[in-house]
Amino acid sequence: MIGYALLLAPSANRVYADAAARLARAELTVFAGSGVLDAAPVDAAVERIGGVEYLTFAVPEPGLGARDLAHLANLSAAYALFERVGDDLLRPVPLHPLARYDSDLITIPKYAGKTNEQFTRLLLNVTLLASASAPRMLDAPLVVLDPLCGRGTTLNQALMYGYDGIGVEQDGKDVDAYAAFLRTWLRRKRLKHTAETVPVRRDRRLLARRFEAVLAPSRDAHRAGATQRVTVLHTDTTRAREVLRARCADVIVTDAPYGVAHGSRTDAGLSRSPLDLLTAAVPVWRELLRPGGALGLSWNTHVAPRAAAEAVLADAGLRVVDGPGWGDLAHRVDQAIERDVVVAVASDGDSGSARPTPRGDLEPSPENG
Numbered sequence: 001m002i003g004y005a006l007l008l009a010p011s012a013n014r015v016y017a018d019a020a021a022r023l024a025r026a027e028l029t030v031f032a033g034s035g036v037l038d039a040a041p042v043d044a045a046v047e048r049i050g051g052v053e054y055l056t057f058a059v060p061e062p063g064l065g066a067r068d069l070a071h072l073a074n075l076s077a078a079y080a081l082f083e084r085v086g087d088d089l090l091r092p093v094p095l096h097p098l099a100r101y102d103s104d105l106i107t108i109p110k111y112a113g114k115t116n117e118q119f120t121r122l123l124l125n126v127t128l129l130a131s132a133s134a135p136r137m138l139d140a141p142l143v144v145l146d147p148l149c150g151r152g153t154t155l156n157q158a159l160m161y162g163y164d165g166i167g168v169e170q171d172g173k174d175v176d177a178y179a180a181f182l183r184t185w186l187r188r189k190r191l192k193h194t195a196e197t198v199p200v201r202r203d204r205r206l207l208a209r210r211f212e213a214v215l216a217p218s219r220d221a222h223r224a225g226a227t228q229r230v231t232v233l234h235t236d237t238t239r240a241r242e243v244l245r246a247r248c249a250d251v252i253v254t255d256a257p258y259g260v261a262h263g264s265r266t267d268a269g270l271s272r273s274p275l276d277l278l279t280a281a282v283p284v285w286r287e288l289l290r291p292g293g294a295l296g297l298s299w300n301t302h303v304a305p306r307a308a309a310e311a312v313l314a315d316a317g318l319r320v321v322d323g324p325g326w327g328d329l330a331h332r333v334d335q336a337i338e339r340d341v342v343v344a345v346a347s348d349g350d351s352g353s354a355r356p357t358p359r360g361d362l363e364p365s366p367e368n369g
Contacts, residue, residue: 002063003084004093005047005054008077009118016116019331021046024055024077027122029325031075034129036137037068049090056084064093070138073097074161076122098138098161100218100228102189105156109181115255120153123296123341124161124253126329130321130343132292133250141226145249147237147285152178154253155230159215166249167232168240172209175234179211182230192216200233200243208235208243238280246287252295258337259303273303275312282316289346294321296343302336309342318344 008024011017025044032040041057048054055077063083064072072078073095082090106117124144128137136142144158149167151174158165169175179197186193195213199206215228233243256274278297285295295318299309310320321343329341 001042001058002061003056003058004041004064005049005056005082005084005090006072006075006078007052007054007080007082009079011077011116011118015332015334016119020077020118021053021055023119023122023329023331024075026325026328027075027077027125028055028057028072029328030126030129031071033324034134036071036129036134038065039063039068067138069093070096074121074125074137076118076125100162101160101191103160105160105185106153108185109151109153109156115150115153117153117157119298119339120157120253120255122329123255123298124154124157124251126326126341127251127253127294127296127343130296130345131251131294132290141228142250143248145244145252145285145288146254147240147252147281147288148254148256149178149232150174150255152182152230152232154255155232159228159230162226162228164228165230166244167230168237168244169232169234170236172234175209175211175232178232179213182213186213186215191218202242207239208233210234210243237277238284240281241284241287244288247290247293249288250290250293252285252289252293254295254297256297256299256304258300258333258339274299275304275308278304278309278312279315282312282318286316286318286346291346293346294343295346296341298339298341300333300336301330301338301340306340306342309340310344313342313344318346320344 008020011020025046028041028044031037039059041059044055044057046053047056074097078095081093081095083093085091128134133140133142142163143166144154144163145166146154147168149155149169152167155165155167183195193213193215197209197211200208200210211232213230217227235243256278259273289295297309313320331339333339
């Protein structure tokens with residue numbers, strides 16, 4: 001066996017940093033069980049080496065190949081990787097994570113209620129690994145949907161990975177703030193793009209506002225790739241099917257309202273529990289998933305127990321994923337928030353799994369902007 005030591009990235013959030021090593025171990029376990037690695041890590045443990053905390057693990061000889069390293073470079077807490085040589089030497093192993101753009105796309109936005117960037121990446125990773133798209137994680141232009149996208153943390157992470165992003169958000173101020181940020185960021189980076197906000201109508205009825213940015217392929221050989229598109233729809237998430245085609249997303253990744261600073265708004269009013277919202281919305285989101293797609297959800301267990309969240313997903317026809325690592329993703333955010341993660345998969349037996357043509361995520365309408 002060949003041993004490795006992963007140095008964990010520092011976190012600006014002290015509380016999250018306290019849980020980072022345990023979460024990294026769970027995430028590595030999910031990677032190991034996903035089938036994307038040729039040499040699955042074993043004996044994962046949190047260990048102090050020279051007074052510094054590492055995530056250690058081993059793989060069978062000859063060790064991690066290039067493809068395995070390319071996958072593990074995307075671990076949400078990965079900072080540097082070392083091969084263990086003897087009892088007291090560490091040999092650096094280069095990591096090249098998916099990073100089509102500069103990291104400030106993720107780190108610049110600062111606002112109250114923003115989800116920790118490392119956690120957003122973890123949630124996207126484990127959802128991808130549960131889906132039928134897992135073998136294409138490094139190569140395919142996948143589509144990530146966040147149906148409660150806020151100011152776009154998940155959408156920016158999707159862009160970093162080279163994917164297309166679709167967001168749905170009821171708060172128009174959040175949609176406008178994200179559009180303003182992305183326009184400014186793209187101009188400052190001198191990236192060729194188009195960006196516009198237009199109404200979406202059907203039968204002369206306004207269904208939504210749509211912000212859409214289309215990013216041209218990069219000329220940088222190290223970051224080259226296809227055209228990317230990010231679309232944000234200002235509408236109620238329970239009405240997303242009115243403006244999006246069925247089976248438009250490979251994965252759905254979202255962070256439900258925690259019921260502390262922000263509640264869940266439904267026809268019945270504002271509620272601290274997200275269950276009413278999820279009960280109404282998950283069947284709609286289920287229609288937007290492609291066969292074999294996965295839905296990754298995080299929420300506050302103080303206002304909704306895990307069993308209830310799992311039941312909502314199962315009632316919508318989704319299969320909740322379990323096994324090693326999947327039950328170890330709960331962690332404290334603050335005194336009022338204990339966040340957990342559940343991932344569920346859509347059946348492979350559905351029809352209509354073809355990738356949509358450009359702009360094919362939107363429902364057709366002669367009056368669309």
